[in-house]
Amino acid sequence: MDPADAVIDRVRVERLDESVAGPWKAGDSRFAVVVEAGGVNGVFAPVDELPAALVATRLGQSALRHPVTDHTGLLRRLLAELGPHAAGLGRWAVGALDCAVWDLHGRLADLPVAALLSNRPAPRVPVYASWLSLDLAADSAAESVKTTADEGFTFTKWALRGGAEAAEMVLLAERAATWAGHRVAVDALGTWGHLRTTEIAPLLIPETVRWVEDPLPRTDQAAYRQLRRQTEGLRVAFGERLSHAEDARALLEHCRPEAFTFDAVWCGGITEARTWLCAAHEARVPVHLHGRAFLPAVHLAAAFPDAAGAVEYQVVWEPRRQRTLRGTLRPDGGHVALPNRPGLGMEVRR
Structure with missing residues (x-):
């Protein structure tokens, strides 16, 4: 799929597997933000519970059908969705979702994000x-x-x-x-x-x-x-x-x-x-x-x-x-x- 044609089909939050990545200790981040387009996934992990919950319950829905390569437009959309709550925890959640979308963009383009x-x-x-x-x-x-x-x-x-x-x-x-x-x-x-x-x-x-x-x-x-x-x-x-x-x-x-x-x-x-x-x-x-x-x-x-x-x-x-x-x-x-x-x-x- 050409990255320029890709739109975000799905956003989900996954709980990381403690049997693989644990055992957990206090303060460990235990979630992953996953973004999908055309059957390809972009991921950012690990993410703390509160920003992950904000992605799962609110921000993920706002990102649907947005072009994968329009990062600036997506950032504006997500911050507008949060309104006056876009500081602190809100920014953290936006950042986790943004990084997952960059990961997806890189996978679709077959390039590292830095490139x-x-x-x-x-x-x-x-x-x-x-x-x-x-x-x-x-x-x-x-x-x-x-x-x-x-x-x-x-x-x-x-x-x-x-x-x-x-x-x-x-x-x-x-x-x-x-x-x-x-x-x-x-x-x-x-x-x-x-x-x-x-x-x-x-x-x-x-x-x-x-x-x-x-x-x-x-x-x-x-x-x-x-x-x-x-x-x-x-x-x-x-x-x-x-x-x-x-x-x-x-x-x-x-x-x-x-x-x-x-x-x-x-x-x-x-x-x-x-x-x-x-x-x-x-x-x-x-x-x-x-x-x-x-x-x-x-x-x-x-x-x-x-x-x-x-x-x-x-x-x-x-x-x-x-x-x-x-x-x-x-x-x-x-x-x-x-x-x-x-x-x-x-x-x-x-």
């Missing part, structure tokens, strides 16, 4: 490692950081939650950089707030910390503009908590982060991610795509290497997510190879 996005996608994509569940104060932390860094990642990122004293947190960041042998990124996971960030900022050494990600609980333009005035020289990163392109553009222009770390599914999918990448490129802000949507992020980074830098690889969580897929996409020497199979390049294990 649909660009005439000359990069064959390999740089990745950095994150391990946000590791307690840097634990006795085993030094060995864990060293072992991870020795795998050749572009750099590494570690969590520093805001419960400790400022001096102790700075010391942990310095130790992580020493153990890793390079500047590290620090993820505050939204736990620092203004006061703690202003306490820590003057103590951080640029040669130690690449950026502090999500120091504030909300990615709000006014809040980050105030933080920028109060902590001159602090390198911050944000993006994964944003839902609207207009907010992203304003934050990029006025807050000038060290890195823009949005998620390719949470923002609304591959179609919307292209707009966000363009906005960051125009603002001359480096993009390091969030690792929750690792496979779509790899295709985007391969298609737009001038706009997207190293993609986050979550060293604990990503291997668990990939248990649901046939084949694996694992880093080798700080890079992953772009899948050369049609679509997103992976099959769901059934």
Whole structure:
């Protein structure tokens, strides 16, 4: 079937088989979004229960009979269907469905998604490692950081939650950089707030910390503009908590982060991610795509290497997510190879 002639015949949500991909643990994503046209299926997995339910009960019906190759038109239709509820969970559901349609488009065209996005996608994509569940104060932390860094990642990122004293947190960041042998990124996971960030900022050494990600609980333009005035020289990163392109553009222009770390599914999918990448490129802000949507992020980074830098690889969580897929996409020497199979390049294990 010519992709240009294909329309979406069916959208369904499947529960992944625990006997194949399990055993499940708390927090595991357990569903797949499947889109069909002319007997060919496109799939995106794994997906959490709430966005999967929104696709099953509402968005899937809106996508029926829509041309497979009209990604922008489909995105507009889905966001219009959600109306004022198109943020947060709504965007996540739209993004999962959008990625399934891109997978279908690639399968019909017999091309990887990256090759649909660009005439000359990069064959390999740089990745950095994150391990946000590791307690840097634990006795085993030094060995864990060293072992991870020795795998050749572009750099590494570690969590520093805001419960400790400022001096102790700075010391942990310095130790992580020493153990890793390079500047590290620090993820505050939204736990620092203004006061703690202003306490820590003057103590951080640029040669130690690449950026502090999500120091504030909300990615709000006014809040980050105030933080920028109060902590001159602090390198911050944000993006994964944003839902609207207009907010992203304003934050990029006025807050000038060290890195823009949005998620390719949470923002609304591959179609919307292209707009966000363009906005960051125009603002001359480096993009390091969030690792929750690792496979779509790899295709985007391969298609737009001038706009997207190293993609986050979550060293604990990503291997668990990939248990649901046939084949694996694992880093080798700080890079992953772009899948050369049609679509997103992976099959769901059934």
